[in-house]
Amino acid sequence: MTQRTGLDLAARLADADPEIARLIEAEGRRQFEKIRLIPSENYVSQAVLEATGTVLTNKYSEGYARKRYYEGQQIIDEVEELAVARAKELFGVEHANVQPYSGSPANLAIYLAFMQPGDTVMGMSLPMGGHLTHGWSVSATGKWFRSVQYSVGRETGRVDLDEVREIARAERPKLIFCGGTAIPRLIDFEGYAEIAREVDALLVADIAHIAGLIAGGAHPSPVGHAPVISTTTHKTLRGPRGAMLMSDQEHAKPLDRAVFPGLQGGPHNHTTAAIAVALKEAATQEFTAYAGQIVENAKALATALIERGFDLVSGGTDNHLILVDLTNKDVGGKPAAKALDRAGIELNYNTVPYDTRKPFDPSGIRIGTPAVTTRGLTPAHMAQIAAWMDEAVEAGKKDDGEALDRIAADVRDFTKAFPIPGWPAS
């Protein structure tokens, strides 16, 4: 008997729920016809898609492999053990937990494991490129803990470890986060580790954005510097939406207890299986080449944008991500992002360091190359993308819908040559 897959189910979905089937089809087309530059998004492989659409979603398995609270775990245990073993092997860590539902719950588990309410956490401030869960004021992590935040240099756009050290010495945080969501430069894990050691803080590396680059050798690893590491699985790592926590042996048990039973019930086993598949893919030579190509593409796109007068925070990129300050283009990030989206180029508006505008109407846009690299784009294509972006930003400023639609048509023609896994669904 052949294995039934998610794709077989697609045919049934069309009969059972034509409205949802039509929307999934439309979203597939939308993803296919756009140039997707959102740096935290990607296109997963057919194999990862198939693993997510399986009978594993039917099973409850609270607990961990060989220590569950429900019967019938003979197969699920093997799935989870495979995912854990592959994560340990790929990242070279002593311990991995593949159960967190996504990045924010994974980070909350770290607080539950190692902090008491009111303890001090130190993280990069959100508008400077950090993450909500690194102690930002509106997040539970900023409400229930005492949070101190570091920034980037006003002129350099880069983290200044001297400033980080100064704040750490003065505030004595129990936990220090490094990493974030809008950091275009390499993270100096060793430098953070020295500071954490000096003030006796636990260093946590949030590698959600760069996990795939680390796995593929295109960014230094935090292993050996940060005893605790959190990551999502769906960004550069190119797996399903999910997360992992990794650590040394010393921090393993409290982390596991914080995920379950501290914060979560049953793990999403279909996601665990798809994470295992993505980790297997990430261990291949092809993936190493992919990770390197992401960075090459980002550097080429950065150069092409600078040639067109775009102002890049920190002057460029070392990784997959580019943060553009549109102040000199005399347009806000939000109207620019909306114009670009109409023109077939999908990205997100974003605050830039020291932004004078509000977070919901900021000065910047954030772009990245993981998704277009998956589709096979190379540095040779980046000048064209920069040209379309330039035209679209200018057309948007003049409210020139016709010009935006013309670019979108050109983009649609262009993307036809670069298929995405899973669409059209066969």
Ligand code: DSN
């Ligand atoms: N939403 C993620 C991102 O886009 O970077 C961070 O949580």
